Amino acid sequence: MKLKKCFNLAWNILIHSKLRSWLTIIGIIIGIAAVVSIISISQGAQQQLEDRLGSLGADILTVSPGFSKASGPMGGFREGPMDSDSDSSDEQKNLTVKDVLVLKNLDNVKYVMGQVSGKGEMTYLSKTASVSVTGVDESVWKDITYDELASGRFLVQSDFFSVVLGGRLVETTFENKIPLNGKITIEGKSFKVVGILADGNGVYMPLDIARTVLEDVGEEEFSSISVKIEDVEIANETVGLIEKKLMFSRGILNEKNVDFSVSNPSEMQATIQETTQTMSLFLGAIAAISLLVGAIGIANTMFTSVLEKTKEIGIMKAIGAKNKDVLLIFLLNSGMIGLVGGLGGIILGVFGSTLIGYWGSTLSGGESRMFGSTALTPELLIGALLFSLIIGMIAGAIPAYRASKLNPVDALRYQ
């Protein structure tokens, strides 16, 4: 018998099937819907997490003076020698231009920026506040930072007494009164506001100017160095490389004398990702169980369907159908049950995950938007369809085989 004819007959059985088959299909629909929405929600959550961690700067390593580990020397030593060219001195504690140069040529390093930071008094009109001032390298700052501009521009190399202010500082501390291009005073010096960031409390100005504004910051010295790397996957190796190179250039021979530390945000990320993966795995297992129940439902329906169709199988055999024709018809039939269930499940799953995504984003009010987005990839949808088809066929395989082996006379006599 031609495949097309077997297909037609299988379809005929499906559309004339009793309520029971449709109940089975509902079982598959629910199973597939659960799988689709769970996978799409957890993928969405993971994506969201990655985006947010990325915006925190997963690819930015920070080198700070001092040793953060318990056994190492604590704190930074601001009183280090001014002359950074006199290297290999054991007393040298602060980070220097030389350190920046050493880091610039390392593998996987994209940008390096030394920065200085400290506290300062800022005044606008009659309002005064203590702010944190960061001196940044105008040439690389906009490449390294994840801050976004609300208005104005980032600092450029021709800037001197120009500042970029954090959005929250402007909005909250100074009650929105500072306009773009307005004049403010920091530590008695007058600055022009050239840009306002979307968020943050910081004040950013050119490095050299910051050195004159802030106390305790020597020439050619940095409070920290930010390193932007190309590939986050090998961040750990890069951290190791930075440590090795800096130890070498700073003349440190023993690990316990290390006077700087390198932070690696991607390590923290890995931990968080592991947690979300465990969560997805757990939810996925629940979904898989519901699918298994659906598959057993198909098998059950197929067994009863074959039983109900015994006489018809006898008739088909009496007019010439071969065992393999009968097998194919019933396999296709159970595959169709799976496929129809899969289609319905996808529709329900897409609907469900969109709904959950909507709830997630409205309920959590924008802050922790963990479930605020879902990821419905074509791979997921096609995978779900294929999966339901295969489940249907596997569940129907034994009943279909039994149907095909029926003896024509016995089948015909069946009432």
Added chain:
Amino acid sequence: MKNDIIRIENVWKKYDMGSVEPLVVLKEINLTIKRGEFVAITGPSGSGKSTMVNIVGALDKPSWGSVYLDDENISKMSESSLAFLRGKTIGFIFQQFNLLPNLSALENVMLPMEIIDQDEKKSRETAEKLLTKLGLGDRINHKPNELSGGQQQRVAIARSLANDPEVIIADEPTGNLDSKTGKFIMDFLGELNSNGKTVILITHDLDLVKYAKRIVYIKDGRIEK
């Protein structure tokens, strides 16, 4: 072409009944049917008539003995050759019509042709022609449950003729029908026989036996002379 189309040699059929004695329903059956014959098989209920023709029609297997169709031993054929035989060489007509309930009359008649991979268009034409010949030209798209018993049996006859078989086996084809419809069907079988088909008819009805040129009487699983 040989003159004998069917030859049954020493066929026995036995059902194992588990704890009780096995049931022997056919004993030492020897029968030869010539090409173009019209044979009536009669006998009391439960005597083994259906069992015998089911074996002849390759729906069942004998416990012992051989059945030859055109000199070929069908007891030794593979499952798929037997299926082909049932589809192409033999046309079965049953007392309970045995139509597929979810297919239309036309689809039921087309099915045996499609099973042996006939072209769909040709199958449709043949099926329409057969149904029209049996007076069902205006009922071809009806489902079996939308047809009367007599109409259903005529669809079943059309189906049995779909692949133009050499042998027609009819197991009490009029058993569930009124005498007028019964007569129509018997006349039709008679006409088929005069056009050269071999017809094997099982019946209790002595009025119908007269259509046959030869009568085989079975009692308790044996052919009585």
